[in-house]
Amino acid sequence: MGKMKIKAKEKDGVVKVKAMFKSLMADKEEAEKKKIEAAFITYIVGKVGDKVVFEATTSGFMAENPLIKFSFTGAKKGDELSFTLTDNHGKTVTDKKKIK
Amino acid sequence: MERRKFLNLGLVAAAAVLAPMTNLNAVDFREAKPDAWKAEKSADAIKAMFGDGELKTTDKIKFVAPKLAENGGSIPITLSTDLDIETIALFQDANPRAATIVFSVPEGQKVDYSFRIKMRQTAVVTIVAKAKDGTLYTLAKEIDVSIGGCGG
Numbered sequence: 001m002g003k004m005k006i007k008a009k010e011k012d013g014v015v016k017v018k019a020m021f022k023s024l025m026a027d028k029e030e031a032e033k034k035k036i037e038a039a040f041i042t043y044i045v046g047k048v049g050d051k052v053v054f055e056a057t058t059s060g061f062m063a064e065n066p067l068i069k070f071s072f073t074g075a076k077k078g079d080e081l082s083f084t085l086t087d088n089h090g091k092t093v094t095d096k097k098k099i100k
Numbered sequence: 101m102e103r104r105k106f107l108n109l110g111l112v113a114a115a116a117v118l119a120p121m122t123n124l125n126a127v128d129f130r131e132a133k134p135d136a137w138k139a140e141k142s143a144d145a146i147k148a149m150f151g152d153g154e155l156k157t158t159d160k161i162k163f164v165a166p167k168l169a170e171n172g173g174s175i176p177i178t179l180s181t182d183l184d185i186e187t188i189a190l191f192q193d194a195n196p197r198a199a200t201i202v203f204s205v206p207e208g209q210k211v212d213y214s215f216r217i218k219m220r221q222t223a224v225v226t227i228v229a230k231a232k233d234g235t236l237y238t239l240a241k242e243i244d245v246s247i248g249g250c251g252g
Contacts, residue, residue, distance in 0.1 A: 025218070029196050055204040057129035059137060061195045063174040063216035070213045072206070 006097040008081045015075050015099055017046070017054070020067045021085055027060025041066065043086040048075040048099075060088075075099055129202045137199050142191035142226045145198035149189060150228055150236055158183075158237040161211075163227050165243055169219065172245040178214045179227065183237070185211050187230040194223035194245065219245050 003022040008015055023041045031038040038060065046054030053072040075081070082096035129136070129149070139145035146155075164178035172194075179188060188211055189202040200217050211229070219225075226240040 027196070052206045053209060055206060057202045057204075059197065059200055061192070061197070061200045061218050063218050066215060068213065068215045072209045074208065 004083060004085070004093075004095050006081065006083060006095065008097060008099040010075065010077050010099050014071050014073055015053075015081075016069070016071045017081065018067065018069050019046070019083060020065055021083075022065055023085075023087070025060050025062050025064050025066060030060065038088060040088050041085050042088055044068070044083060046081060046083050048079050048081055053081070054083075129204075137197060139198050140196065142193050142198045142224070145191050146189075146226065146228050146238075149199065149202070150187075150230060153234070153236045155228065155236050155238040158229075158239060161188075161227060161229060161237060161239055163239055163241060165225065165241055168244045168246065170246050172219045172221070174216045175219055175243060175245075176214065176216050177225075180210075180212045181229070182210065183229070184232045185229045186232050188213075189228050190217065190225065191228065192217070192219055192223050192225045192243075194219040194221045219243065221245055 005020045007018045021041055021044065023039060025040045026034065026036060026038055027040060028038050040060035041058050044056045044058060045052060051074065054070055077099055079099045080096050081099055082094055084092055084094045086092050133149050136145050136148035139148055160183055161179065161181040166175065169175045177190065185205050187202060187204055190200045191198045192200055195218070201215065203213060205211055222242065222244045224240050224242045226238060229237045231237065
């Protein structure tokens, strides 16, 4: 867990974001079947500066390597969009990308 | 400094009083509503997450999902609406637990989310959205799954 790909593009004041988070998203039952450890993202938060622009609580029933598309307003080109992920073990990872 | 401190105290106190009922932003729903994530059935999960409020069926929320999903491991879902939504959540009856994803919509932002979910079998997917004024909207769709995802 940990890697993510972020793409953010601003047009007419609306920032369109595509973000892919690498995670197996294996819930307890699935992990048992595959004989791996349960690993999934539980919480995703996206921020520009201190402002929260995206927030989701997730479970292991999201598809593997969840790809999330969304759009928001209130940011401009060059601003930095950062994502913080929390997984089921409580580990967090942060990555950021400039809005194009 | 004194005055600032005093004001801050007031703000903190006000926030503490208001927090449970109004601003759910910046809340990890897994910590805030642990029961909702354990419920097996959508109905129970919705109750644990949003309370006993009346659910209004709506067509103002756009919920795009395939009628027939060939691969249950990756079902694309799109949610969008112009309503003033505070929280929007997806539940399904296919997997061991119903709650799948809960978005807290930040202040001033519109709902426009695309993502993918896993489903073990054919089941009904329910969307519940809580508007800023507290109204609960819901809509549901059955998705046919030909090959189950989720390791099934």
